[in-house]
Amino acid sequence: MIPVFEPEIGQEEKDAVADALQRGEISGSFGQYIPNFERAFADYCGVKHGVAVSSGTTALQLAVRATGIGKGDEVLISASTNIATALAVIYNNAIPVPVDSEPVTWNLDLSLLESKITPRTKAIIPVHLYGHPVDMDQLMEIAQRHGLIVIEDAAEAHGAEVRGKKVGSFGNANCFSFYANKIITTGEGGMVLTNDDQLADKLRLLRNLAFTKPRFRHEVAGYNFRMTGMQAAMGLAQTRKLNRIISQKIQMAAWYNAHLADIPGITLPRCQPWAKHVYWMYGILIDEKEFGMNRDELAEKLYQHGVETRTFFCPMNLQPCLRAIDGFRPEPCPVAEKLWETGLYLPSSHTLSEETIARIAQIIRKVRS
Numbered sequence: 400m401i402p403v404f405e406p407e408i409g410q411e412e413k414d415a416v417a418d419a420l421q422r423g424e425i426s427g428s429f430g431q432y433i434p435n436f437e438r439a440f441a442d443y444c445g446v447k448h449g450v451a452v453s454s455g456t457t458a459l460q461l462a463v464r465a466t467g468i469g470k471g472d473e474v475l476i477s478a479s480t481n482i483a484t485a486l487a488v489i490y491n492n493a494i495p496v497p498v499d500s501e502p503v504t505w506n507l508d509l510s511l512l513e514s515k516i517t518p519r520t521k522a523i524i525p526v527h528l529y530g531h532p533v534d535m536d537q538l539m540e541i542a543q544r545h546g547l548i549v550i551e552d553a554a555e556a557h558g559a560e561v562r563g564k565k566v567g568s569f570g571n572a573n574c575f576s577f578y579a580n581k582i583i584t585t586g587e588g589g590m591v592l593t594n595d596d597q598l599a600d601k602l603r604l605l606r607n608l609a610f611t612k613p614r615f616r617h618e619v620a621g622y623n624f625r626m627t628g629m630q631a632a633m634g635l636a637q638t639r640k641l642n643r644i645i646s647q648k649i650q651m652a653a654w655y656n657a658h659l660a661d662i663p664g665i666t667l668p669r670c671q672p673w674a675k676h677v678y679w680m681y682g683i684l685i686d687e688k689e690f691g692m693n694r695d696e697l698a699e700k701l702y703q704h705g706v707e708t709r710t711f712f713c714p715m716n717l718q719p720c721l722r723a724i725d726g727f728r729p730e731p732c733p734v735a736e737k738l739w740e741t742g743l744y745l746p747s748s749h750t751l752s753e754e755t756i757a758r759i760a761q762i763i764r765k766v767r768s
């Protein structure tokens with residue numbers, strides 16, 4: 400079976416994790432690996448502070464809390480995203496408001512943003528879906544005009560750029576995931592980046608049970624969202640490979656584009672001229688009429704031929720766990736709903752060879768005819 404994604408764990412990661420263990424840098428509140436990883440990743444993104452945490456989900460939850468979003472506040476989020484984006488909002492007793500996708504990049508449609516703003520709107524969480532960045536210049540301009548906080552969900556887009564500037568460097572507090580299938584991984588893990596000194600202190604405080612002085616007397620209720628030293632050691636080794644991994648991702652996408660281009664009924668991912676797309680996942684849309692079968696039928700055929708795929712996200716307006724929330728407005732998101740019905744992503748490991756990609760394209764061609 401060709402998996403949807405395979406992490407690359409080399410000798411460098413093994414040596415780094417062994418070294419962390421050797422030094423006793425195992426937990427999340429001491430040692431050099433955590434600050435070193437935070438420094439390296441924040442530098443890579445061109446941001447002043449990095450705060451490493453236990454996952455992308457906890458990064459988002461922490462960022463929402465630390466930026467002061469709370470009970471009854473509305474937060475505009477991309478409709479097409481992982482549930483974690485919305486969970487971070489509801490864990491803070493705020494209300495996620497899904498914003499439909501636009502059909503080219505599949506990211507939230509910036510032309511709809513202002514129509515969703517109410518007096519209760521406090522923030523926007525744009526998601527750089529599958530590695531294509533949101534136009535953050537345009538989004539920040541809208542946010543600033545309305546006095547809104549911005550938290551980038553960059554879980555899928557390490558190294559993606561908007562007009563030469565890296566994602567994770569635009570918003571107030573910006574979140575990454577280092578889960579096993581992410582562009583770089585620490586097994587489980589995440590990080591919040593910010594240029595705001597006070598916010599960085601607050602993120603660090605809340606991450607670690609809000610210990611202050613005297614120790615064991617707590618002014619605020621924090622969390623244990625600490626990353627371990629072993630994870631940070633692995634993350635440091637992975638960060639050194641990030642540029643090379645991204646180049647391979649871009650090559651992987653170029654091979655798919657070339658091999659799938661002439662098959663009718665498939666929409667390929669597009670990259671805007673101002674964007675650097677890092678192709679976390681290579682997604683395609685299937686037009687049932689033109690392709691001759693629907694997305695699920697194609698996924699099943701591919702599975703039978705040893706190719707694993709995954710559907711696009713179920714949009715947030717359709718999520719039962721969100722619709723059950725008081726004040727949630729499940730307005731239709733027709734573009735995101737269509738993506739959920741017709742989108743799937745193909746194996747997207749950066750280590751895939753052109754030969755394997757050509758074979759996958761050949762299988763798609765064959766099952767269609």
Ligand SMILES: Cc1ncc(COP(=O)(O)O)c(C=O)c1O
Pocket residue numbers: 454455456457480481483484526552554555576577578588589
């Ligand atoms: C857009 C998005 N946000 C948040 C997350 C949550 O990250 P994690 O799985 O590390 O909690 C993910 C991925 O899992 C994601 O794709």
